[in-house]
Amino acid sequence: MRLTDIDQLFTPGAVAVFGASDNAGSIGGLVFRNLLAGGYKGQCYAINPKYTEVAGQPCYSTLSALDKQIDLALIATPGECVPAILDQCGSYGVKAAVVHSAGFGEHGERGIALQDKMVEAARRNNIRVMGPNCLGVMRPQQGLNASVGQDLPRRGNVALVSQSGAICTAMIDWSESRGVGFSAVVSLGAAADVDFGDILDYLALDTQTQCILLYVEGIRNARHFMSGLRAAARLKPVVIVKAGRHPAGTRAIKSHTGGFVGSAEVFRAVTERAGVVQVANLDQLFAAAQVFGTRRRLAGDRIAIITNGGGPGVLAADRTVELGLTLAPFTDATRHKLEQALPDYWSHGNPIDIIGDAPPERYRVALDACLADSEVDGVLCIQAPLVFGDPVATAQQVIEAAKASRKPVLACWMGGKRVLEAQALLSAHDVPQFDSPEAAVEAFSFLATHQRNQKLLMQSPAPLSYEDPPDVEGARLIIEGVMSEGRKVLGTIEAKAILSAFRIPTMQAILTRTPNEALMAAEALGFPVVMKIHSPDLEHKSDVDGVKLNIDDAQSVRRTFTEIMERAKRLRPDARLNGITVERMVSTRAARELMIGVFRDKIFGPVILFGAGGTKVEVLGDRALGLPPLNAFIIETMIDHTRVARLMGAFQHMPPMNRVALARILQRVSEMVCELPEIMAMDINPLIGNDKDVTAVDVCIRVDYRPPQQPTYGHMAIHPYPSHLIERVQLPDGRDLVIRPIRPEDAEMEQAFVRGLSEQTKYFRFMQAIKELSPEMLVRFTQIDYDREMALIGVLDENGSEIEVGVARYMGRPDGEACEFAIVVSDQHRNLGIGARLMRSLMQNARARGFRLMDGEVLTANTRMLALVKSLGFRIESDPQDLAVKLVTKVL
16 A cells, blocks of 8 residues: 555656657757666657657657557646647556646746646546656666756765755755765656655655655645655654745734744744754755764764864854753763873863874774763764874774764864865765864754654644543534624633633633623622723724723722723724623732734644743744644643743742643643634733643634535644544454554554464465564554544453554545555454454545545455455456456445
8 A cells, every 4th residue: 555656757667758859959858868868777768749760769759659658758848738648648558747848837827727737637647747847856776867957966865855946956966075865856846736745655665765855935735745744754854944934925814923923933833743854054954964864863962072173162062052952961981981091181071172183093082982971862073174183094983983883973074175085085984074063063953853853743642632521512602603793803701711611711701881880890800800891893902002900999990991991982983892891810929921822824724822921922032833733742842942931930939830730721722723623813812820820811812714615624734633533342252342543652562463463364464475564664554644544443452451453544545536445353353343343434434534435455365355345335356457456446
């Protein structure tokens, strides 16, 4: 089972170039010559009715004139010819195409119409199309240069995927001097069909690729992008550089919260949650490729610095602190080794200044000591070109020490001509080499960021907690009532009712319409009180100075009522004024002023914001962003990202704040965002917290209608763990079978399940002989996105522990219409109806996700499985290309 069907873009056996020409300025001619010059081992054919020969090779008028099997079509003709060429390709079974032609979506309405026509033709003929207006694809290991670029880059283990062809050619050129080789280079162009998600799905399982670099300008399908990004990041490092991070047009909706959060911050939150590393520029992209290409990873962020000069060591240490990394504290054993081996006047700390006359052997002793230290996660070796020292011999010592350790070793041989040979030697032996201490430390930080973000990637939160479930239906009815009145902004009382429905503590608000009513409310609540204007037309009460605090007597209540109402009428005569709400003044004892916000990013959907609150929230800019759904780990990470987190501990005779209560509110806000797609924006500001509790003092909520036929959680970039699919059924022998979606933490149980299958059952399931799941397969099977794919496992309780007895899964095809299924039940638990129960639940879920067809392949010898699918209503046919396989399909 694969999530993609774009293999032929990377591994075609035969390629046809439409528009091939001997014209020197022809795109098609350049593509054809690149194919021939790249050493491509497959067959390549020229297609052009104007020629009988191109570049010394036969040229055919059409595919029918060629009459051979073609896997990949490269199209470099005028744009209006492309749909007809795709129809021609479809009739000959071509499965993939690269459209180099321009003149589509980038050329206004006419081009957009032509692009739509091209996509329709591709889908009609079941062809995956890269482009249009793209450079193409390069696969150095296969000698495949299906592009209008330059010569093939050197072979390597780094894949580059870019929306810009110019960036591809520039990075290929730069890679030569940096010693970076590529497993694949992909230029997406307009990405009308094949986009980042498709390419990432392929590269995630590509054995030639160990690291993926992305140059991103814009995202068309956030859910598809996030799904592919997270799938790839689970298996190998992914590094992104994002262009266009700050255009005003990409700002979120103009809520009090969203209005001051830029798209760059949202994209940063996206990459952190996806487990990838975002860098600022192309130089850093190459630096990341160098360190990740070594396949060494960090266990933490503690770096040791070895230098032959004090100045470079100080620069490296300064950058370490600035980036939030840790200068490794050495153990006593390491300090003893260094004291014994180094001159008396060494620095006696980290950085380790081994003095300017250091010979290569001194570097080796210091490096070996650091690599053996359990308090050190990685080492940076710096050599300045002093009079003493041998750069090449020292580099050789560093290389030998690095080979003997699994910890990352980075190098910075500073200077020019004197160190060129040493620099080249280091790069050739997988020791990343950088020109400056600061750049080397930044590269180390990418490893640390990857290690930290991988923890976020592993989180798979459910949309709702099991403890004290919220009144979702009640909250939804409140919102529907507001919108039925033609309003989009909830009043204070309505907004607080929504918070109360989700168990978020609030200050009770009483709506009053006269000064005497306000006084009675204040007496009932107890002084001091807060009075606030209540109007459906005033999103921010401060616009009319509509909030007055700490009112502590009866006369002040009646006077304040009149003043607020008169001022609001004068400043906003158009606004509907319903009256004044009266609330008890929250205690400021040991209080911290915080805020929680929600806004809707136009690409990635709802985003949750946390930070310092109050009236100066925009000026302070102290905030952290998170994509829902959240859980305890993600919430703690968000809180710790803010400066206000430092004020939550005990200080100035104030007891520590109740962070547990704060985390509970953030969890509840996440639940609200998941379950109420109508919420467009929300501001809880201020949120007052002390050592006892945390209370929402003021809240503003903006709502809107959800798009028709939007699936559950379709408004979110990350699909929550679908806990609503958990079900319990009783087996014929009386035991309870729990059917639930698989989780990342089920990896060990999944591996044990596969190991326990008989050899025949394994062969029937995987159609090949295997002993157990590879690490890559295990990750891929247990860490799924629950959107395009689903895996339901059946578990039984044995002696207080779960054991897996069956699993059924589907993977959606790119057309969104069909999905492929697979199922296996343990040999010891046959004849209990487990397979049928799993399949019924799987089909029900696939139908709910919008799939119309479920299909699969079953070995003819697997009679049990054929009997099962027949009983479930599947149609069974022989595979015309392989009589040992049956094709089974069911309309859902």
